[in-house]
Each structure stands twice: as structure tokens, then as C-alpha cells.
Amino acid sequence: MATYPRKVKIIDVGPRDGLQNEKSPVPAEIKIGLVHRLQQAGLTEIEVTSYVSPKWVPQMADNHEVMAGIERQPGVRYSVLTPNLKGFETAVADRPDEIVVFGSASEAFSQKNINCSIAESIERFAPVVEAARAAGIHVRGAMSCTVGCPYEGEIAPDRVAYLAGLMKGIGVQHIGVADTIGVGTPVKVQRAIEATLQHYGVDDISGHFHDTYGQALANTLASLEMGVWQFDTSVAGLGGCPYAKGATGNVATEDVVYMLQGMGIDTGIDLDKLIDAGAYISDFLGRKPNSRAATALLNKRAG
Numbered sequence: 001m002a003t004y005p006r007k008v009k010i011i012d013v014g015p016r017d018g019l020q021n022e023k024s025p026v027p028a029e030i031k032i033g034l035v036h037r038l039q040q041a042g043l044t045e046i047e048v049t050s051y052v053s054p055k056w057v058p059q060m061a062d063n064h065e066v067m068a069g070i071e072r073q074p075g076v077r078y079s080v081l082t083p084n085l086k087g088f089e090t091a092v093a094d095r096p097d098e099i100v101v102f103g104s105a106s107e108a109f110s111q112k113n114i115n116c117s118i119a120e121s122i123e124r125f126a127p128v129v130e131a132a133r134a135a136g137i138h139v140r141g142a143m144s145c146t147v148g149c150p151y152e153g154e155i156a157p158d159r160v161a162y163l164a165g166l167m168k169g170i171g172v173q174h175i176g177v178a179d180t181i182g183v184g185t186p187v188k189v190q191r192a193i194e195a196t197l198q199h200y201g202v203d204d205i206s207g208h209f210h211d212t213y214g215q216a217l218a219n220t221l222a223s224l225e226m227g228v229w230q231f232d233t234s235v236a237g238l239g240g241c242p243y244a245k246g247a248t249g250n251v252a253t254e255d256v257v258y259m260l261q262g263m264g265i266d267t268g269i270d271l272d273k274l275i276d277a278g279a280y281i282s283d284f285l286g287r288k289p290n291s292r293a294a295t296a297l298l299n300k301r302a303g
């Protein structure tokens, strides 16, 4: 039997990663309502929004309104994405607890997503990381396309190690290993994590798995087996990346919490309240939650 961590921390990225790709505008008050429901469900890490170009990602243009409207709960960390100093300087006025710089293991995805090469992205991130740390703001990094890229295909683990080393070199404190397009399978994901472990300890690594091919829970389990205990997930399985056509949302928070509860692993999350949060946003979007566990439990409730 594999040994698993006794506790897992979930970072719900639904309000940001989940909603960034929605075609119709989602009003700030709905996003705020979602954040409130997530914290009521026991989430202690919520990725709220991003400070990126509104021309590139219009759905996140209300970042200030959303951050200002949240009634903050003690013990909850609110994070935001900041790709450059311009984004950081705007974000800092909204008092995030954590900022996220996001790079890519694939050159082509870096160009499509943030309009620069991997090397240039690190040059842009370095002053952001320095300013954030000087202001006492925690810095997380996200590494996209650690298994596969929509433009380059399979990505070799040494490219993941290379990016992780660059992120570490500029002072990024925690690193997320993302399977942006959900093509990963357990052994490939383990190789990407192994590459990241060359530069970061296991306590500073999180998994971020999209569920395009239905592999995200298996990839979560494979990561748990390596001692990874922090995961980005998205309530109701919301999401997709505007620069990764066809990729679906992150693994649903409900599915991960259901699996972990069944394994006796503590998440601190109330599954019933989480289902309510997922139903709230899914009702607004006019569709069913993209979560097997949520669907089963909602059907059970309905009798």
C-alpha cells in the first residue's frame, strides 16, 4: 500500500481559472458570491482574479471590484495572478495575500499566453517577485504545459526542471506543476513532479490538473503517492484557458474532496457546502456542475 499525506490543502482556482474563459460576462457580484460560498465551505486558499490585460482576458477586467467586494475571512489566503510589474502595481492596492507569476515549460505557449519567450518572462517576473517579497506578499509560480502543449505536443521533463530552476533562481517560493490541457497520465505527471523536485521541496509544490481526458483524479492520486499535498482545483470543474483551445476545466474540487474524504485524508472542507457553492455558480451559468461527485450528491438530495 502506498502511504498518503494525512492532510491536503486545496486552492480553489474557480473564480479565476474557472471563470476567465466564460464567453458571457459574469458580474463581479456573482464572483464575490462565489468566493464567499467557497470560504463558507472551508476553503482557506482562493485564487480570486488576475491583473492581466483586459483586451486579452476581458472576464478578469473587474479585478478591483471583485477584490474590494470580498468580505475577508481570517485564515483565508486570497491570491491573484500578476504577469508583470504593471499588474503587480495595480494588484498591490487590492491587498492580495499571495501573487502568482505564470510561466510555461513550452516556448510556444509562453508566446501565445503572455506574449514573450520563457527567458523574457523570467526577466519580467524577477522585479515582481522582488517587489512582492519586499512587501511581505507570498509568491507562487505556475508552470504551464509541464506534460503537453497545444502547440508543441509532448514536453520533456528536463524542460520542466529548467523552468523550475529559473523560478527558484528569482525567488519564487512555491511552484505549481500544471497540466494545462489535461493530456497527462499518472507516470508522465510523476516525471514532471520529479523534475520539479530538483529545485523545490515537496512541501513547496502543488499539482494543477485539467481534466480534458478524464485523467485529473488519477494524476492527483499519483502526485499524492509522491508526497504532494497541495492541489489547485476548480469548484464545479469550471474553466479552461483562453490560449489552450479545447482544454476543459480543472479537476472539480468536489471530486477531489470526495476522493480524499473516502481515503480518510483531511481537507477541512465541508462537502455539502462546497456542493452548494458549485450549484450557485452553475445555476448562474445555466448548466450543471462539471463534477461527477456533485451530480451524484445533488441527485441524492433531490431524492
Ligand SMILES: CC(C)(COP(=O)([O-])OP(=O)([O-])OC[C@H]1O[C@@H](n2cnc3c(N)ncnc32)[C@H](O)[C@@H]1OP(=O)([O-])[O-])[C@@H](O)C(=O)NCCC(=O)NCCSC(=O)C[C@@](C)(O)CC(=O)[O-]
Residues within 6 Å of the ligand: 017, 020, 050, 051, 052, 053, 054, 056, 057, 081, 083, 084, 086, 087, 088, 102, 113, 114, 115, 116, 142, 143, 144, 145, 178, 179, 180, 208, 241, 242
Ligand atoms: C501578459 C500580458 C499583459 C503582456 O501583454 P503585452 O501585449 O506583451 O504587453 P505590453 O507591455 O506590450 O502592453 C500591451 C498593452 O497591455 C497593457 N498591459 C500590460 N500589462 C498589463 C496588465 N498587467 N494589466 C493590464 N493591462 C496591461 C498595456 O498597458 C498595453 O495597453 P495599451 O497601451 O495597448 O492600451 C498579456 O499578454 C496578457 O494579459 N495575457 C493574458 C494572460 C492570461 O491571463 N492568461 C490566462 C491565465 S494563465 C493560465 O490560465 C494558466 C494557469 C496559471 O492556470 C496554469 C495552467 O493551467 O497552465
